[in-house]
Amino acid sequence: MNSRMNIRQLLLNNSTIVLFIVVFIIFGIWSPLFYSPENITNIIKQAAFTGIVAVGMTFVLLTAGIDLSVGSNMYLSVVVSGLLMRSTGIDVLPALIISLIVGTLFGAFNAFCIVRLKIIPFMTTLGTLIIGRGIGTALTESKQIDFPEKMNDFGQTLFLGIIPMPIVVFALVMLAGYVLLTRTQFGRQIYAIGNDPEAARKAGIDVDRVMALVYILCGFFAGLAGFVLVSQLGGRVDRSFGEGREFDAIAAAVLGGTSLFGGVGNVFGTFVGALLIQMVQTGLQFNLVNLYLQPMVKAVVIFLAIFFDSLREASQKRLKRRFIRPVSASTAGGD
Amino acid sequence: MAIVQDKLSPDSAFALTNKAKRSDRFSGGIGMLRRLLVSDYFVLYLTLLFFLVASIFYPTLSNPASITNQIQNFWPLLAVAIGQTFVLIIGGIDLSVIAVMGITSVAGALVMAENLDPAFFDKSPVWGSLMTEAGGVLAGNPLAVPAAVLTMLLIGTFIGWLNGVAITRFNLAPFMVTLVTSTFFAALALWLTQSRNISGIPEAYVTLGKGDIVSIYLGAKLTPDIARRDILPFITYPFMIAAGLAVVAQFLLSRTVFGRRMFSIGTNRKAAEVSGVPTQSVIIRVYMFCGFCAAMASVLYSGRLEIGQPSFPNNLLLDIIGAAVIGGTSLFGGKGSIRGTFFGVAFFVLLLNILNAMRLSPFIIDAVKGAFILVAALLDIIRTRVANQEQRV
C-alpha cells in the first residue's frame, strides 16, 4: 500500500496539518512579525485552555458521546475555588485542587445521568450546561469574582524562566491524554466502546465504568482549563466566563480528525485543531482584519478543514473498496 | 389483525399470548400510570399538571389574560422548532437556525424598511446599493411587504439548501456544517447592518408579527371603552401562520411519500437508499424546509418587535432543540412528530413563565430550569422504556 500512496494521498491524510501550514505561511507573508517567537508563544498559550478542554472532549467524542456542559463547568469550578480563596485566604495550589474537585464532581454528575439514568449525553449535558451556569450565578449573584493577587502571579509564572505556565499545563495534559489513550487499558477500551458498545460489553469490558470515567475525566479537564484560563486573565471571573467554549472544544477535536460518531480520533490531532483555530483568530487580529469579517474567515477555514477531511475519507473508501479479495497474509502483515 | 395461524410459527403464538397478557397488566393504579406514561400526550399531561399545581399557589398564572398571552408566545418558537423536528427526524441537526433568523430578518428589512439613518448605516457594505436614506430596495412600494417576506423565505430556504448540499454531496457531519454556516451568516448579518437594528418597518409586516384576527373580552361591559389590556388576543396572525405551518408539516410527515421517506432515512439510511429512496434530495429538501421554517419564525419574531434584527440569542437554540426532544423526537433520527414538538414548545414556554411567576430570584432561575429539563428527559427515558416493554412483549 505505502508504495502506491501518492502525494495527493499524503496531503489528504494530513489535511489539517497541511491547512495549518498553509494558513501559517499566508499569515507570515502578510506580516513577518507573525513568525516572532513571542507571537508563536502567544498562540500556543491562548490555545492552551481550549486545548485542555478539547482533550477531555476527545475522550468523550471517542465514545460517540458529547459534552456540551464544559463551558459551564469551567465557570462553576473557578467560581467555587475563587469564592473559597477569597473567603478563607487559601493558597493557589489548594484552590487549584478545589477547582479540579468541582470539575470532577460536575463530570461525575453528567456520568451519573448518562450511565445510571440512561439520559442521552446530548440532553444530559444540555441540562447541566444550564444548571452549571445557573448554580454559578446563584453563588455569585451574578457578580464578578476577583481572585487575590497571587493568582495573577501564578498565571504569569514562567517555567524554567521561559515557558509560560499555561503552556506547561497544556503540554502535560496533552502528554497525559496521549498516554491514557494509547498506552493504558482504559484508553484502548474507550476506542473499543466507540467502535461497538454492544461488542465491548460482550467482550467483558465494564462499559458503564469506562463511560463514567470518560465524563468524569472530561469534567476534570474542564475544571483545570477554567483554572488555567482565570490565572491568565488576571484573576477575574465574570458571568460570561467560559460561555460557548464547548463549541470551540468540539471544533478543535473534529478538526483534529476525531469523529462525532465515535472510535476515531487522537490527542495529537486535537492539539493541531486547537492550535489551528487559535492561530486563525490571532492572525486575523494580528493583521487587523475588519472585526465583522473575522468570524466569517474563521468559518471558512473550519469549513475547508472538514471539507478536506471528507475528501480524505472518500478517497480512503475508494482505496479500501479495491480489496474484493481477502487480503492475504503477506500483504497485510507487510505494513 | 391478520394472524396467519400455522403450526410452524412460534411467532403467532407469541402474539396471541401477549395480547392476553397485555390486558392483565393494564389493570390497577400502576397500569394507569403506565398507560399515562406511554401515551403520546404524556408531555402535554405533564405540562398541564405542572401548570395546575403551580396555579394553585400563584393564581395570577391562570388568569385569562396571562393564559392567552402565554399562548401567543408559542407560535414563533413553534415555527422554528417544526423545521428542527424535520431535521432531527432524518437523523441530522441544524445549529444554524438562529443565524438564519438573523440574516433573513435583516434581508427582509433591507427590502421594505422606510428611511434609514446614514449615521448608523453608512459604513455598511451595502450602503448606497441595497440601503439608502430613502430606505430599503422597495421602500414605500405597496408590494414591499410581500416581497420582503418572500425574500426572507427564499434566503432561509437557500441557506438550508447550502447546508443540505454540504451534508449530502461532501458527506460532512451536520453538526459541523451547520456550526460553520451559523458562524458565517451570524457574522454576515452583523456586518451588513454594522450591528444596528433596522427600524422603519411597515405596518403590514408588524401585523404579521402580532396582529389579532379575533379578540375576546371577558367580563361585564361597564364603560363604553374597553381598556386595551382587557381585550385578549384569541386568533392572531402568528397563530394562523404557525398553526398553518404545523398542519402542513404534519401533513407532509404523516401523509405523503416525502414524509415516509424521511422516516426511512432517519431509521436506516443505507436501507432507504437501496430501496430506491432518493436520499440525497430528500435530505437537501428537509434542510431547505428547516431554513424556510426559521425564516417564517423570523417574520414572526421581527414583525412583533418591529425591527430587522441581525442577531438572535444563541441560547434560543437550546429551547428549540430541547422542545423537539422533549416532545419525543429522537436525536438519533427516525422518530418524532409535530404534535410532540408542539407539546414540547408549550412545556418550555409555560415552564419559564411558571418559574418567573414563582418569584424565583433571577440568580437561581437558570439552575431550576436546567433541572426541569433533566427531569423531563428522565421521564422520557422511563416512558420509552415502558413503551418498549409493551412492544417487545
Next chain:
Amino acid sequence: MKTSMKYLGLFVIAVLSVVVSFGVVSAQTDVTICFGFQDLETEFWVAGHRAITETLRGQGIEVLEYNANEDPNRQLEQIRECIAQGVDGIIIIPQDGDSANTIVAEAQENDVPIAVFNRPPNDRSAGVIVVADNVSATEQAVEFIAQKALRQFEITGEAVTPLILVGALQDTNAIGRRDGFFNVITRYNERYPGLFNEPIEVATEWDAATALANLEAAITANPNVDFIFTSSDFLFPTIRSVLEPRGMWVPMGQPGHVLLAGLDGDATACQLIDQGYVDATGVQNLFLEAELTMNRLLQAIEAGETAPNEVLLDPGFALTAGNIFFQRSDMWGCVLYDDGFLDQ
C-alpha cells in the same frame, strides 16, 4: 425499571417540594412593579439591578423580576406577561433602542406606565426615559486621555498609537462606545494632524478570554501601542495581564505609562485610578439614574397617569485622578470599592 420508578418518585417529590417551598408567597402589597432587565452579565448591571430592586422593596413595593437573557423577543413576551398580570408600572433595561420602542408602545397601549433605564429607546417621545449617553460618556473619558496624548505629542513629536477594545458586535452599548471613541480620535486628528496613528480595533465579544488572546496578538503586532480605551471596565484585569509581562503596566507619571481609559466606572476602575494605573473612566451616575427612574414612575402610578412621557438626562462624566477626590461619592464603583467590594 424498578430503579427508574424509584428515581421518578424521588424527582416528583423534589419537584413538589420546590413548588411548595416557594408557595409561601410574600405578603401582598398595594403596588406591584415589573422590572425587566436584559441580563446581569457585568458588575454594572448587577449594581443597577440591586439599586432598583432593593430600593423598591424597601418602600414596600412588590417587584416582579424578569431576566430576558439578552433576547429582546423574550423581553417583549415578559413585559406582555407583566401587563397580563396587571402590574401597576414597568421598568425596563432594554436590550437595544429599537426593541425598547416597541415595548414602550406595547405598555402604553395597555395603559401601563413604563420607564426605561440606562439604554434609551431611539424614539424618546414616549415613556419615562432616563438617558445615560454612552457616546458622550465615552467621549469625555477618551477626550481626557487624548488631551494627555496631545501634551506628550507636543513635547516628543511622536505620533500616538491608539487601541480600542470593542465589545460584542451585537450589543448597542458596545457600538455606541466605539462610535464615541472614533469621534474623539477623528476630531483630534483633524485639529492636530499626525497626532494619532490609525486606531487598532480589538474584538472582545465581551468575553475576557477572547479579549486576552486578541489584545495579546494586537500588542505583539504593534508593540508601540500607548493609548488604550476599553469599552468596559471589566476588562482592566485582562489588560493588565497582557501589559504587565511586557513592562507596559506603569503608573502615571513614570516613563512608559500607557494611557488607559475605560467606561462604566466599576470598582476596579476606581481602585486603579486611585493607584494611578488608569487615567480616566467614563461614568454613568447609576444611583442617580435609578432614583430618577423610580421616582418618576411611582409619581405617575400615584397620579394615575398611564403614559407618562419625559426624558431625564444623566450626562455622565469622566472620572479621573484629578476629580476622583470630589466625585468619589457620585461614582457607583467607588462606593462599592470603598465598601470593600473588591476584598469581600
Next chain:
Amino acid sequence: MTTPLLQINALSKAFFGISAVKSVTLAVHPGEILGLIGQNGAGKSTLMNLIGGVVPADSGEMLLKGKPYTPRTPADANKNGIAFIHQELNLFTNLSIAENIFIDAFPRTRWGMIDRVTIKNKTRDLLQAVGLEIAPETQIERISPGERQLVEIARALYQDAELIIFDEPTTSLTARETERLFAIMRQLKEQGKAIIYISHILNDILKLSDSLAVMRDGQLMAHEPTAAFDVNRMIALMVGRSIEQLYPPRSTPPSTELVLDIHGVSAAGIVENIHLQLHKGEVLGLFGLMGSGRTELARMIFGLDPFEVGDIRVEGVALNNLSPQSSIRNRIAFVTENRREEGLLMNIDIANNIGLVALPEFARTPLLVIDRRELLDNAQHMANTLQLKSGNIALQNAKALSGGNQQKVVIAKWLLSRPAIFIMDEPTRGIDVGAKYEIYAIINQLAAEGSGVLIISSELDELIGICDRILVMSRGEIYGQFGRNEFNEERILRAAFRETAAIPTGEKLPTLDEMAEGSAS
C-alpha cells in the same frame, strides 16, 4: 464416561412469561464437539446466552466440572473458561489484533501502562496456534472475515477457554476459510477442549460433531451421538414433521427471451469483462466464494456501485446513469445480503417496510398523499401471499420478526414494485430450514410468473436444488457455466476454488478446460 465439563440440569428461562428454554438437560465433555441445531426461535441462542452469562436462568442449575456455575455477566463466563464466538463478530475494527485479544485485561508494566512487548509476543504465539500469519499490530479492518474469525478463536485460546461456543461461525467465511476453521476446531478438540457448534449447515455438523443436540420450541428433542443422525432425521426433529424435499421442484421451464443482458462489464480491481444473460422465467445461480466479486457485481447491476466499461440491457434497452431509483424504474429488484444494515427499517412497522419501494405508486396527485388504506391492503395481501407470520403489520416493527420472516418482508417490499428481474444476494442466510423452503417456493413462483431471478449463494446445495443454470465467479470473472443437466458439485467447486489456489497476481488464470485437465492429472 468422564465427568462432563458442563452439565446443565433442567434449565429454564422465560421472557415475560413466554418460555424460551424449557427444562433443558444437556452435558458436554472435554474433547467433544457438540453440534446444536434447531430452527430460529427454537431456543438455541437463549440456551447459549444462559451459558455465556448474557442472561440469568429462571430455574435449573449448571455445573461446571461438577461445581455450581452461575455466571452473571459475559466476563464471568470468560473467567470460568467459557468463550462465546458470536455470529456477528465481536471485534473492534479500529483496534489491532493484539489489542482485540487483550481488550478486557491487558498485561501491564510496573507503571500501569500496557505491556506492549508482552502482548505482541503472546499474540504472535496465539496467531500461530490458529495458523494465521499476520502481524499482531494489524488493524482488524484490514483483514478478511475469515481471518477475523480466527482472531476470535485466538482470543478464546488466550482466555484458556475450556468450552468454546461457536454460533454459526461459517456464514461469512469462504469455503477455504471454513475448512481451515474446521481443522482448527478438530485440533482444539484433540487438546481436550469442549466445543458447542451451532449451525444451519447440516452437512457440516454431520462431518464435524461427535454428538448432536436438536432443539425445538425451547425443548431438547434429542441428544445422541452424531452417528445416529442423517439429514432427514435432523430436519424432522427440527421442524417436528418430516420434510420430503429440501427444495421445491422447478415446475416451469425458462423462456428464451432475454430479460437482462450484461455485456463486458468491468471495474478495475473488482470485476473483469462480465457477460451474463438472464432469461424470463429463469432461475440463474451465481456461485462463488466470498470475495469472488459476486456481491460487487450485483451491486453494480443495481446501480449501487459504479463500473467503468460495458453495458447493461434490460429487455433490450440499454441502461445508463444507473442508480437504485433508475433500476427500480427499470423493474429490477435487489435483495441485499445484509438484511439488518441494508434491507430493513428495523424500528418501523412491517406495512411501511413492505410499502417502501413502491411508495410512489400509492401516492395520489396532486399533493402526493399516500393512500394509506391501499398501501395497507397491498402490504397485507403481500404478507398473506408470502405467509408472513407476524402480528398486526401496521403496528409491529420489523425488528420483532424472526430472520425468515424478516427476509419475507424484504422480498415482499420488492414484489410490490412488480419487478421483472430479481437479484437476490444470499437470500437464505441465517434462516431456518422451514423458512428456507418457503423462500425457495417464492423464488419458484416468481420464475413461473415470468420474472428472471438471479440468485447469489455460497451454499452450492441450494443453488443446485433450485436453479436452472449456475454461473461460477472467481477472482472477479465469470469462470464457468453449468446447465441443469451438468450440475456436478465437484466440478462447480473446482471452478470456484481456483480463486483461492495460490496464483500469484499477474499470472494468467487457467481456463476452464485447463482446469479440468489439471484436476485429471
